[in-house]
Amino acid sequence: MTKKDSLHANSVVVYWHDDILAHNTGSGVFEDVPSPLLAFQEPHPENPTRILNIKSVLEKGPVSEHLLWKVGRHATESELLLFHTKTHLENVRSGDLSGPVRLDGAGTVVGPGSWNAALAAAGTGVVAMQDILDQQARIGYVLVRPPGHHAQPDLADGSCLFNNIGVAVNHALAQGLKRIAVIDWDQHHGNGTQEGFYDDDRVLTISLHMPHGSWGTNHPQSGAIEEVGRGHGTGCNMNIPLPYGAGDAAYSDAFRQVVIPVIDDFEPELIVIACGFDSNQFDPNGRSLVTMSGFNRLCQQSRALAEKHCDGRLLLFQEGGYAVTYTAFCAHAAMEGCLGRGSTLKDPAAYYDQPAPGDTRSPRDILDMWRQEVARSRKKYCGN
16 A cells, blocks of 8 residues: 555545454343343344444445555553543453453443453554554544443453543544544534543533433433533533434534634544444434434535545544445445545435424524533633
8 A cells, every 4th residue: 555545635535454353242132131031133224234233234335445544553551541541441351251240230341351452442542543653544434342432541342442532532632632532423412522621621522312311321421512621621622412313414403603613613633434324324322313314414514514624634443334335335335434424325225304393402502502601611610
């Protein structure tokens, strides 16, 4: 892979490591423990099949000629400690040795093989980030599991062991970057990434998600508009809760009316995307009805933002997405969006998007409410 090829505007570098497949989450009632009442248990939704299907569609679909593949590596302990505490690392490692165990008492399973898979996921993200910094890639897609955006500095959560984005972003900050924007369009609030950078004015975190709120002591963040950052980080966290059934139009409008103005004000040197596909219309773990076309549009909007502010530097990390077949087609549409073009694959489950009833707040309302909360928090924490 030459520097000229990897920087070409019509290429995306996809980062992969086989060890991510070693993480075995078992089976049960969706992501919960097995039930003795059932004749058959189902695989935990965060399993290798979803990632292998994405890989297969990307390798065989029409976007394949525009993809360059690169193998990552395991993260070092010092790299993990850029975001996580040593105690957290030991909890994950001990679960690998003694498991399977559920670190959060719910769906976050750790067992033999999980440690190496999590190291591979985080380390492959660092490799991708370094390539971006070294101008060996302009657009990168880190196709890994377990996902990361729920993992907090000292807690595993939501099937996430290490925060792959958090580790990579802190690596970039250590290399001298001063302003990085993280946009998270996974169906669920990116609480771990928010927590890790809540006091940091160098990282703007924006999350678009369904309004699920807090789900326990391991996930105390609510994802509400009022969570705007703290101290020096006040105004550098933005939550955009969207109504259930929001669909393509709501996501695109929220991006256009809210995300883009905030990114324009922040002027990042790099844009990172927490690229979850569980907001798709068939996902068993989401309710937002986004289609292939919707993800394609989000990626086209992200590419345009990166070209405007970051010399085109854009790095996507795979997060959720549990509809085993449809997620793969959404990923293909997303990669074509990153290339600045529409989706060329026929949607195998085409759906005509309809506006959702119920929530009357417009994206502009959300932006105004967020700005009000920022002003109040700045006065509280900063005295101005």
